[in-house]
Amino acid sequence: MAKKIVSVVRYEKPHHSVRKAISDCEGLKNLPGPARVFIKPNIVFWTKACNFPKWGVITTSRVIEDVVILLKEHGIDDITIGEGIVADPKDTETPAHAFKSLGYKALGDRYGVKSLNIMKRPFKKVDLGDGDFLKFNEDILESDFLIDIPVMKSHNQTVVSLGLKNLKGTINIASRKKCHSPDQIKNLHYYISKLADPMPPGLTLIDGIYSLERGPGFDGRMRRTNLLIASTDMLSADMVGAKILGHDPSTVPHLVYAAKRAGRPLDLSDIKISGENVNEVSAYHEYDFEYDQNLEGEMPRALARQGITGLYYRKFDDTMCTYCSALNGLILTAIRQAWQGEAWDKVEVLTGKKMEPSPGMQATLLIGQCIYNKNRDHPAIQKMFAAKGCPPDPKDIVAALKQAGIEADEALFEQVDQLPGFFMSRYEGNPDFEEEFFRVT
Secondary structure, rough: OOOOOEEEEEOOOOOOOHHHHHHHHOOOOOOOOOEEEOOOOOOOHOOOOOOOOOOOOEEEEEHHHHHHHHHHHOOOEEEOOOOOOOOOOOHHHHHHHHHHHHOOOHHHHHHEEEEEEEHHHHHHHHOOOOOOOOEEHHHHOOOOEEOOOOOOEEEEEOOEEOHHHHHHHHHHHHEEEEEOOOOOOOOOHHOOOOOOOOOOEEEEEEEEEEEEEEOOOOOOOOEEEEEEEEEEEEEHHHHHHHHHHOHHHHHHHHHHHHHHOOOOOOOOOOOOEEOHHHHHOOOOOOOOOOOEOOOOOOEHHHOOOOOOOOOEEOOOOOOOOOOHHHHHHHHHHHHHHHOOOOOOOEEEOOOOOOOOOOOOOOEEEEHHHHHHHOOOOOOOOOOOEEOOOEEHHHHHHHHHHHHHHOOOOOOHHHHHHHHHHHHHHHOOOOOOOHHHHHHHO
């Protein structure tokens, strides 16, 4: 059997580098003409409130435009860019602001490209086999060719986030929550491994101009990496991408699931790599946040180093969905700011869908509807303070923290839209991090 081709190309200049990456893997060899082409970028987060670090978080507009130009050269006129940005489904202004800011409107004016907020489009229930059903965006399913353009990043729940993980943005909210199942087998990794199954044929182009450690968001560590990875086989692209991020594919659960179902090895032995030597360009990207567990409690290492005691902030797991994840960092920031040097009285914080309270805790905080439903009648809870809702209201989180003796600053939650902007200072004055990569001029 012929080996799958994956190209690994250094990004050097506009147009040329993307063209080479796609040409070297024969990425458009099977592009039908005329064809309806769907481009799936990665816009994991957006806010209108402030400028925030996008490097390694969002697919560069530079790569998107270069792909559009290449498609136009191949005579393709029906091109759609579609993404389901994580936001309130009723919020149409934030996705529209993102598309305009990233230059998608300019691409529409210049090349006739359409841009779609997937959350406002129809979804279709798809049978993925084994009794698994998810609802996918109809536009992508009805396309003739898919170009999946994820960012090259490690991820705190899935080890890496590449082509397969990027397709999670094509399913509806109920399906996204379903993916974060507490089932030991049919879990997040299991569902991600199936997301490409109903997709049309296409090309995966991993945008590694910038890469990200401890993704998927703006609080990760961003790097200028200058790599592009391309293949007509998504699993192959992802396995090579994982290797370049310093993670053997055998350590990435969703790649293990996908390879097993496809009957493929995880050692890259059935892949032909064109271009750069993978071992020479690979660099380890941490994916997880360090936690400490000792007699004083379990909590993120950053809190432990601050000297915080009497708090048991259990490590989040893969059942915590995107909407609660977005609040997790804010809660930890509020706790750090509230610390005054005196131990709290054995306060435990539970999140996700499967955690259970520890015996001997004086107060238990349940953050989110799922963990509340699971533990609201648990006999080990002495005092329960819950922030229900899916996701919970920030005001309810503040109230629960205060009831447990943690005097969280309400203003921090009221100004949550400004928080991403604080991370910009890490990159100010560094010429490697250029806003121009996210503009169409």
